[in-house]
Amino acid sequence: MMKTLWVIGATLILMDFISGMSEPNSHDPVINSKLKNGRGLPVFHGNVTEGSRVVQLDQPLKATDQDVQGGARFICGYRVISPRKNIPFTVELLDRTTGEAQVKVAEGRKVSFEKRKRYKFSVIAYDCGQPARESNRAIIFIHIEDVDRFAPTFDKPDYEVDMEEDRLYDPLLTLHAHDRDRSKQFKEICDYEIKNPYVPFTIDKNGNIRNTQKVYYKDRHNFILKIIAQDCGGKPSKAVFVNILVKEKCRPQWTNFPEQIQYLANSGKQKVASGASLQWCDHTCVPDQVTLQMQLATKHIGKGCDRDTYSITSQRKLCGANDRSVDLLPSPSLTTSWTQYLPTDDGKESDQVFYFDGESNAVEVPENRFNHTLRKHFTIMTWMKHEHAELKDKKYRKEHILCMSDGENMNRHHYSLFVHGDKLVLLLRREAEDASDMEVFKPAEWRWKIPEINQRDEWHHYAISMNFPHVQLYVDGNMVIPDDDNSEVVDDWPLHKTNKVQDTKLIVGACWEGGHHKFNHYFRGYLAGLSVLKGKTESERVIRCLNNCQENLDFSALSAMHSGTTVSFNREMTDFRIQSKNASEVQALLREVHYINSRKFPTPGRRNLTVTTAIHCGSTEIFLPVVQSYILVRPAAEPSITIRGRSTLSSTVDKLKAGVPIFEDINISVDFAVENTEGKVNHILGKDEIQGDGDHNIELGKEEKLQLKLEKKKAKQDTTSKVSDAQFILLDSCTVKAEPTLDLLHERLELPTMIMNEFNMKIEGTQTREGLVISNADNIENYILVLRGIRYVHEKDTAFRDRSFHLSCSSQNGRFSSNVMDVKIMKSHEENNVVLPMRAQQAVQHIQLPSVSGTSNMAIGSASPNVGMIAIIVVCVGFLLFMIILGVIRIRAAHRRTQVVQVEPEMEWDNDMNITVNPMEQETHPLHVFDYDDGVGKSMRDDSDSEDDCSSYHDDEDDDSSDEETVPKKELEWDNSI
Numbered sequence: 001m002m003k004t005l006w007v008i009g010a011t012l013i014l015m016d017f018i019s020g021m022s023e024p025n026s027h028d029p030v031i032n033s034k035l036k037n038g039r040g041l042p043v044f045h046g047n048v049t050e051g052s053r054v055v056q057l058d059q060p061l062k063a064t065d066q067d068v069q070g071g072a073r074f075i076c077g078y079r080v081i082s083p084r085k086n087i088p089f090t091v092e093l094l095d096r097t098t099g100e101a102q103v104k105v106a107e108g109r110k111v112s113f114e115k116r117k118r119y120k121f122s123v124i125a126y127d128c129g130q131p132a133r134e135s136n137r138a139i140i141f142i143h144i145e146d147v148d149r150f151a152p153t154f155d156k157p158d159y160e161v162d163m164e165e166d167r168l169y170d171p172l173l174t175l176h177a178h179d180r181d182r183s184k185q186f187k188e189i190c191d192y193e194i195k196n197p198y199v200p201f202t203i204d205k206n207g208n209i210r211n212t213q214k215v216y217y218k219d220r221h222n223f224i225l226k227i228i229a230q231d232c233g234g235k236p237s238k239a240v241f242v243n244i245l246v247k248e249k250c251r252p253q254w255t256n257f258p259e260q261i262q263y264l265a266n267s268g269k270q271k272v273a274s275g276a277s278l279q280w281c282d283h284t285c286v287p288d289q290v291t292l293q294m295q296l297a298t299k300h301i302g303k304g305c306d307r308d309t310y311s312i313t314s315q316r317k318l319c320g321a322n323d324r325s326v327d328l329l330p331s332p333s334l335t336t337s338w339t340q341y342l343p344t345d346d347g348k349e350s351d352q353v354f355y356f357d358g359e360s361n362a363v364e365v366p367e368n369r370f371n372h373t374l375r376k377h378f379t380i381m382t383w384m385k386h387e388h389a390e391l392k393d394k395k396y397r398k399e400h401i402l403c404m405s406d407g408e409n410m411n412r413h414h415y416s417l418f419v420h421g422d423k424l425v426l427l428l429r430r431e432a433e434d435a436s437d438m439e440v441f442k443p444a445e446w447r448w449k450i451p452e453i454n455q456r457d458e459w460h461h462y463a464i465s466m467n468f469p470h471v472q473l474y475v476d477g478n479m480v481i482p483d484d485d486n487s488e489v490v491d492d493w494p495l496h497k498t499n500k501v502q503d504t505k506l507i508v509g510a511c512w513e514g515g516h517h518k519f520n521h522y523f524r525g526y527l528a529g530l531s532v533l534k535g536k537t538e539s540e541r542v543i544r545c546l547n548n549c550q551e552n553l554d555f556s557a558l559s560a561m562h563s564g565t566t567v568s569f570n571r572e573m574t575d576f577r578i579q580s581k582n583a584s585e586v587q588a589l590l591r592e593v594h595y596i597n598s599r600k601f602p603t604p605g606r607r608n609l610t611v612t613t614a615i616h617c618g619s620t621e622i623f624l625p626v627v628q629s630y631i632l633v634r635p636a637a638e639p640s641i642t643i644r645g646r647s648t649l650s651s652t653v654d655k656l657k658a659g660v661p662i663f664e665d666i667n668i669s670v671d672f673a674v675e676n677t678e679g680k681v682n683h684i685l686g687k688d689e690i691q692g693d694g695d696h697n698i699e700l701g702k703e704e705k706l707q708l709k710l711e712k713k714k715a716k717q718d719t720t721s722k723v724s725d726a727q728f729i730l731l732d733s734c735t736v737k738a739e740p741t742l743d744l745l746h747e748r749l750e751l752p753t754m755i756m757n758e759f760n761m762k763i764e765g766t767q768t769r770e771g772l773v774i775s776n777a778d779n780i781e782n783y784i785l786v787l788r789g790i791r792y793v794h795e796k797d798t799a800f801r802d803r804s805f806h807l808s809c810s811s812q813n814g815r816f817s818s819n820v821m822d823v824k825i826m827k828s829h830e831e832n833n834v835v836l837p838m839r840a841q842q843a844v845q846h847i848q849l850p851s852v853s854g855t856s857n858m859a860i861g862s863a864s865p866n867v868g869m870i871a872i873i874v875v876c877v878g879f880l881l882f883m884i885i886l887g888v889i890r891i892r893a894a895h896r897r898t899q900v901v902q903v904e905p906e907m908e909w910d911n912d913m914n915i916t917v918n919p920m921e922q923e924t925h926p927l928h929v930f931d932y933d934d935g936v937g938k939s940m941r942d943d944s945d946s947e948d949d950c951s952s953y954h955d956d957e958d959d960d961s962s963d964e965e966t967v968p969k970k971e972l973e974w975d976n977s978i
Helices: 002-022 312-319 540-546 583-590 653-658 702-717 721-728 753-758 780-789 835-853 867-896 935-939 943-947
Strands: 042-049 075-081 089-095 100-105 118-127 138-145 158-164 189-194 201-203 208-211 222-231 240-247 253-255 260-263 277-279 289-296 354-357 377-386 398-406 413-420 423-428 442-449 460-467 470-475 487-492 504-508 511-513 518-520 524-534 551-555 566-569 575-580 593-597 605-617 620-623 627-633 639-644 648-651 667-672 680-683 730-739 747-750 764-768 771-779 791-794 803-811 821-827
Touching (some): 075 089, 089 118, 189 201, 201 222, 260 593, 277 583, 289 551, 289 583, 312 524, 312 540, 312 771, 377 398, 551 566, 583 605, 667 780, 753 780, 771 780
Parallel strands (some): 042 138, 158 240, 260 627
Antiparallel strands (some): 075 118, 089 100, 118 138, 189 222, 201 208, 253 277, 289 575, 289 605, 354 524, 377 524, 398 413, 413 423, 423 442, 511 518, 551 593, 566 575, 605 620, 605 627, 639 667, 667 680, 730 771, 747 791, 803 821
């Protein structure tokens, strides 16, 4: 179809062309216009702007032809005629039938108002006849319209001017700008504008700057005005800055107090005002008392300041808290899943922060995590930032932080902790089995009216210790002294026995109504570190320790104080006061105030610092201008934690039954990528630090303990002075995730509990089907020891399939995470005909270890299921092994009695001498009979073995006693490994 149309079109064009050649061209084209000049020529006027191509004419440009046939009736084009060369315009035919055309700037040409404002030229049209005939001449005038191409520019790149305070200027300064455009519209400056909002200055159209009100040095030392100029076309200039310096009159005040103090992480103490001076201008008055107060603002940082960054469990251990406390809101992990759907904050504080919306989200604490019942002695602690809810019908609703209630049929609250308006309320109903007298009222509800409850956007720590019927409330580590205004106690009956309720629910963030099967009384705000200690109460010392702030002000220049001068701090050491009779002494003591942040990775950002000073002069008290400064804490170099080790292991079924170490060659390194770019520490302990057989954890002898300590010391000494930061990196969690999940009926992961107890490690472990989590803050060396001691045990022959473990570790409560290291365990199909004898040899070696180290007693680890049975097996198998070896030796002795020993030529023996070697008399080092891939063999090696590559420890495991003798040629030489 398309081809047909093309053919038809081409045919028509060809016919027109032939017709044009054949038809006569009788008439000239004619250009007509509404305007004509004095000679009767048509005139056109047009405009074109700089940068445009099409000329806008005042009337259409057309040419007509009276011919009616052939090509002569069509207009073929226009020609520009001008005595001047390089006319940058062309006429483009739009329609040859109507003869309409358009004037355009020629391709590749430009017009500029600055170069030429007007153009005049003539055009003629010609038809398509053969020969072509031309039209009359038309005159075209084109005016170039200027474009605002250039922005105004100021005479100077910036300005600076001084002004005295408490004075009006008219003018203070006059600015001038100019424009490179040529047209009047665009070259003139029509306006000046100050872009700063709310400044006491104005500028008029002539560039005169005036101040609209008096300014004072105490308010502002200078003003930096951002000013632009605009030409009459509205094009703005680049901003110019005018720095107006305010000169002050002499007034009593602090001078040279830094506006900000840069604090680098881990830099220790840093003075906040080492060059501050107290300026006193009134010489007629001699101060008789000066009082100074410096306040450090930290409420906006985390939970009120930089506190410990480790988990709440680790903090309790560091503070010496009772280890029976249970965290009801732990960070989600393999072992704790009930908090995984709660909204959390983006940051990493000392414990995970969870958000409760007051409408829908709450969590139930599993009973296997925490037995619900509370009796007469307990401590509840939590961090809380409460979002005050709006009133409904002028009544406050209850918001439960913690609630234990009936699971079904009834709505009784056994105990709860909730917010009610401006009160914190603890409810504790006596249980029926505890109530000796069911008809006696006793305290059941304690209410505290405290302002901290509804302080918006502020964290507070609450600790409630119950020694029934006495209760103590601690807010931010300080005990609340009860009085008639802030506390109230309500008595109630005990709960009665009922058969309707079979179970209870412990809910965080709301309360469960078992009778209605729904949640109610939702809490609105943030919670963190919610824990309960049952059966005991936490000491006040521990509660205070948990609230300790890692950043504060510090003052140690007590020796510089004179008589009559006092200094004091608040408990948090964020409010420092000096009182003295001498102004110069106050100045000297202020210069000795330091800021310190002992947190290893402090929260970067700003801490405002406020200094207020009052001077008594007789009966007059003069307050100096308040000094506003801030401490800018710079971020620490963040560590990058890297785990390295073998990715595949191969093991026989027997070894899997005994337990195989899955991370025995693991190394953990820490790199600092930000500031300490050269700082790198690689905590690599010796490969054979922790050893044991497949079924037991063994007690280390003195030599093994000493060797282990030496290896740890060596690993620490490898840390160079450039990376001292890495020495303080503590891991607080490592997760071993099993894939697929573990079948705990016949497989498990075992921790080296004996090693952990021997070195009093803070590390704890929890195992589930998903894997193993070890936690609590401890140094990298201890984590490496524990990880290397983890064994995978699989006790069922036919059920084992290749499986994988994924290891990852973290520090600072997940703030810094390591890579994920994958280890795959594959089943080895080697036959091991002497596995039982070799295991017996290893067991014998374990029993011999104490004698080697000089220890008389040997304690088998708690992992042993039956010590007596093992001892019997060891004795029997040992005897069997002895008989087998004895038989083999006798057979080989008889076979070798006729063998001749080849003697080296330099030995002065008779070459004809036959020497019979008695195998019973041949010395063999006892280590030769041990499997070097198992635990004991490794522990007996020389220290130099630890320098070998990991693969060198996996020799052939299965020695067949029926094969030919495979004793190495150098068997009679001294073994260098001894």
